[in-house]
Amino acid sequence: MNTTQPPVADAGPRPRLSARAAGLTSSAIRDLLAHARRPGMISFAGGLPAAAMFDLEGLHAATAAVLETGVDVFQYGATEGQDDLRQALARLMGERGAPVEASRVLVTSGSQQALDLVVRSLLDPGATVVVERPSYLAALQVLHLAQARVVAVDVDADGLCVERLDAACAGLAPRLAYVVPTFANPSGACLSLARRLALLEWAVRHDVWLIEDDPYGELRFGGEPLPSLLALAPRVPGAAARVIHVCSLSKVVAPALRIGWTVLPEALVGPVTRVKQSLDLQTSALTQEIAARYLGSGRLPTRVAAIARAYGARKRALADALHRHFGDRIGFNDPDGGMFLWARFEDGTDAAALLPVALDHGVMYVPGEPFFADAPDRSSLRLAFSTVGEARCAEGVARLARAARTPGACASL
Amino acid sequence: MNTTQPPVADAGPRPRLSARAAGLTSSAIRDLLAHARRPGMISFAGGLPAAAMFDLEGLHAATAAVLETGVDVFQYGATEGQDDLRQALARLMGERGAPVEASRVLVTSGSQQALDLVVRSLLDPGATVVVERPSYLAALQVLHLAQARVVAVDVDADGLCVERLDAACAGLAPRLAYVVPTFANPSGACLSLARRLALLEWAVRHDVWLIEDDPYGELRFGGEPLPSLLALAPRVPGAAARVIHVCSLSKVVAPALRIGWTVLPEALVGPVTRVKQSLDLQTSALTQEIAARYLGSGRLPTRVAAIARAYGARKRALADALHRHFGDRIGFNDPDGGMFLWARFEDGTDAAALLPVALDHGVMYVPGEPFFADAPDRSSLRLAFSTVGEARCAEGVARLARAARTPGACASL
Numbered sequence: 028m029n030t031t032q033p034p035v036a037d038a039g040p041r042p043r044l045s046a047r048a049a050g051l052t053s054s055a056i057r058d059l060l061a062h063a064r065r066p067g068m069i070s071f072a073g074g075l076p077a078a079a080m081f082d083l084e085g086l087h088a089a090t091a092a093v094l095e096t097g098v099d100v101f102q103y104g105a106t107e108g109q110d111d112l113r114q115a116l117a118r119l120m121g122e123r124g125a126p127v128e129a130s131r132v133l134v135t136s137g138s139q140q141a142l143d144l145v146v147r148s149l150l151d152p153g154a155t156v157v158v159e160r161p162s163y164l165a166a167l168q169v170l171h172l173a174q175a176r177v178v179a180v181d182v183d184a185d186g187l188c189v190e191r192l193d194a195a196c197a198g199l200a201p202r203l204a205y206v207v208p209t210f211a212n213p214s215g216a217c218l219s220l221a222r223r224l225a226l227l228e229w230a231v232r233h234d235v236w237l238i239e240d241d242p243y244g245e246l247r248f249g250g251e252p253l254p255s256l257l258a259l260a261p262r263v264p265g266a267a268a269r270v271i272h273v274c275s276l277s278k279v280v281a282p283a284l285r286i287g288w289t290v291l292p293e294a295l296v297g298p299v300t301r302v303k304q305s306l307d308l309q310t311s312a313l314t315q316e317i318a319a320r321y322l323g324s325g326r327l328p329t330r331v332a333a334i335a336r337a338y339g340a341r342k343r344a345l346a347d348a349l350h351r352h353f354g355d356r357i358g359f360n361d362p363d364g365g366m367f368l369w370a371r372f373e374d375g376t377d378a379a380a381l382l383p384v385a386l387d388h389g390v391m392y393v394p395g396e397p398f399f400a401d402a403p404d405r406s407s408l409r410l411a412f413s414t415v416g417e418a419r420c421a422e423g424v425a426r427l428a429r430a431a432r433t434p435g436a437c438a439s440l
Numbered sequence: 441m442n443t444t445q446p447p448v449a450d451a452g453p454r455p456r457l458s459a460r461a462a463g464l465t466s467s468a469i470r471d472l473l474a475h476a477r478r479p480g481m482i483s484f485a486g487g488l489p490a491a492a493m494f495d496l497e498g499l500h501a502a503t504a505a506v507l508e509t510g511v512d513v514f515q516y517g518a519t520e521g522q523d524d525l526r527q528a529l530a531r532l533m534g535e536r537g538a539p540v541e542a543s544r545v546l547v548t549s550g551s552q553q554a555l556d557l558v559v560r561s562l563l564d565p566g567a568t569v570v571v572e573r574p575s576y577l578a579a580l581q582v583l584h585l586a587q588a589r590v591v592a593v594d595v596d597a598d599g600l601c602v603e604r605l606d607a608a609c610a611g612l613a614p615r616l617a618y619v620v621p622t623f624a625n626p627s628g629a630c631l632s633l634a635r636r637l638a639l640l641e642w643a644v645r646h647d648v649w650l651i652e653d654d655p656y657g658e659l660r661f662g663g664e665p666l667p668s669l670l671a672l673a674p675r676v677p678g679a680a681a682r683v684i685h686v687c688s689l690s691k692v693v694a695p696a697l698r699i700g701w702t703v704l705p706e707a708l709v710g711p712v713t714r715v716k717q718s719l720d721l722q723t724s725a726l727t728q729e730i731a732a733r734y735l736g737s738g739r740l741p742t743r744v745a746a747i748a749r750a751y752g753a754r755k756r757a758l759a760d761a762l763h764r765h766f767g768d769r770i771g772f773n774d775p776d777g778g779m780f781l782w783a784r785f786e787d788g789t790d791a792a793a794l795l796p797v798a799l800d801h802g803v804m805y806v807p808g809e810p811f812f813a814d815a816p817d818r819s820s821l822r823l824a825f826s827t828v829g830e831a832r833c834a835e836g837v838a839r840l841a842r843a844a845r846t847p848g849a850c851a852s853l
Contacts, residue, residue: 047564097496102694136720137720143719148458150458285721
C-alpha cells in the first residue's frame, strides 16, 4: 500500500456539529417509510393521513381561483401570514369554541415549525419542559435541539396524569409543558375535562407556558367533544395568557400545503413573529392563499366528518382484529378519534426486536421506544390506522400474529 | 376607583423570552414596508424582485401539470426534498459551473431557512462567525438567534477584504464565515476571483466552514461572470468539503414558492437533514413540484436574462440620477448585477435621520445601520432598484434630493 498520505486538509473538516444537532437521531418512523413501499406491505407505521380522502376537487378549485388573482400571490408577503388566511383561521377557531382575534394567529410552515418557533422563542438551554410519556417524537427532537431538560409524566386512558405534575417537577421550576390533549400521538388518549381544568390551574400556579398541540382534535369518531385548552382557558383566571395553541391543516386538508398556525397570547405575537422572520421569512403565500380559499369554500366540515367516519371504521377493524388474534397478550387504548392506537405486548415481547420479523411477514408498525424521553417501555408499539382500510387492518393484524408466533420472536425481553 | 386588584395571575406571565429571542429586533426593512403602500410612494426599500416580471404563464402551466398528477403531491414527502426537484437543482448547479450529485442537494423553505438550518447544525453559542461589513441583515438575525460571536470584516468594491481576515480573527478560532460573494445584499459588491481563491485557502488553513449565499448571482447585467465558491472549490485542496452553497428561486422565479436549497458537503447531508426534520418536517411538496416542473420547462434562462436586462436599465437610471442630483455629496458602488446599490452620504448626513423627511417627500430607502454587526456607518443607505422603473428611479432620486435640501435634514451627524 502507498504510505504517502494526502494532505490532512483534503479530508475536510470532521463535521463537528453543534451540541444541539449532535445526537439528534433520525425519526424512526421516517427511516421505516422506506419499507412501506415494499409491494404488499401493510403499514401501520407512518403517521400519514389517508391521501385517498384529500378533497382534490376542492383543492384544485381553490388553486385555480388563487392563480386568477395575478402576480401578488407569488411575491413576498407578511411574516405573520396572509391576512385572509389569518382571518379564516380565526373564524375556524371560533367554530371550534375558541373565538380569537386574527391578530393572535401566526401562520407557520406546518405545525412542526410552530413547535420549533415557540420553543426557540421561550426556552434557554437547560430549561425544564414537561411532556407526556409517551410523547410526539418530533416534539422531543425540537426539545433536544433546544437543549431543554425534559420531564416526562405518564399518560393513562384519560391523558396526562396531571395530579403527578407537582411531584414530577419538584424543585425544577418548569418553564413549559407540551401536551397533545386530544387523541395524542402516539397514545391516542384524550385528556378528561377535569384534568384539562387542573392542567390550566397548575400552569397558572407554577407560571408555566402551555403548548396545546391539536392536529387531531377534529378527527373524533366516538364519545363527546371536549373543549380545547384554549377554549377552556378563560374559565381559569390567568390561564388565557399562558396557553399557546398549535394546529395544522395537514391531517384534515393536506400535509403538502405545509399550513400550520399558532394562536399566541397577545404579548408573544411580536416576539415570536420576529423569530419566525429569521427562520424562513414567511410561509408560502401561494399555499396560504390556497388554504384560505379552501377554508372559505365551506367544504371542510363535510370532509372532516367523512375522514373521521372512515378512521373510526378502521380503528374498529384494527381493535377487533387485535382482540381476536391476541386476546389478553396485547393491551391497548381504545381511542375515540385521531389516527393512532397505542398498544403493549403484555407478555413482555420487545416491539423493536419483533419488527424485523413483522417486516418479513409483510406488516410494519413503530416500536414505542422513540416516543419516550426516558426509560422506554420496550413492549409498546404505535399502530396508525388512518391509511389502512378495514380488510387490510384485519389482514395486517393476522400477519402480526403470525410474526409473533415465530419461535423466539416473542417475550424476548 | 375600585381599589380591588384582580389576582396577580390575571396579568399572565411576563413574556420572558429565551435569551436568543430577546433583543431580536424586527427587520427595519419589514417595518418600512407599511409605508411602501402609501399612494405614490417610490420605494427603494424592499429587497423584492419585480413581480411584474414573474413568469406567470410558465408558473400557471407548471401548476396545472402538477395538479394533474393526483393526490401524491398533497401528501407528506421526504425531508430532503422531492426527488425530481433535487435532480433539477443539481442540473441547474451544473449549468452554473458546479456539477453536484442530487444527493447533496437539500431543499429548504427558502434560502433563509437554509441559513438558519446550517447555522443551528454547526454552531454552538459563543462560536465565532465572520461576516461581511455590511452584511445581509436576516443572516445577522440568524446569527444572533444562534448566539454567535460575530466578527465583521470590511467590504470594498471587490467584496470582502479577505486579506484582513487573519488580523480580524486573531485568537478567535472562527468556525464559520458567511458571505454573499456575488452582488451582495446590501453592498452590491462582487468578490474578485483572486479573493475567492484566497478565501477558500483561508477557510482550509483555519478549518472554517464557508457559507456561500448566492441568491443574486444569475442577475448579472455587466462585467464578466465569475465562478461561485462552490465551482472554484475543487481547485483548492481541502476546500470542497468546507463550502456550503445556499441558493434560492425567490429572486429569479417567485418568492412565494419558498424554494431554497443548499448544496452540502457529503458529510453534512445526514446531520443537517435531521435538523431540518425537526424544523418543519419538509418543504411543501406542492410548491416543490411546481418548481421542478418550471425548471424542467426550460423557460428559466430566458426569463433570468430578461430580468437581469431590466434590472441593469434600472440601476443605470438610478446611478445616473444620483450623479446628477448629488454629485460628490453621495458615493456609491456601481454593481454589475443584483438588486442593490449601496450608497453613502459623503457630507455626513445621517441616513436614518433623513428617512422621515424622505418619506414626507414620497421616497423611501433602508438606512444602512441594520446591516452592520457593529459600529454602523450611519451615513450609508441601501437603494433597491429591482422594483422601480427607470423614470421612477429618476423621480425618486429627485425627491430624495429635495428631502436632503430640507433645512436641518442633512449633515446632522
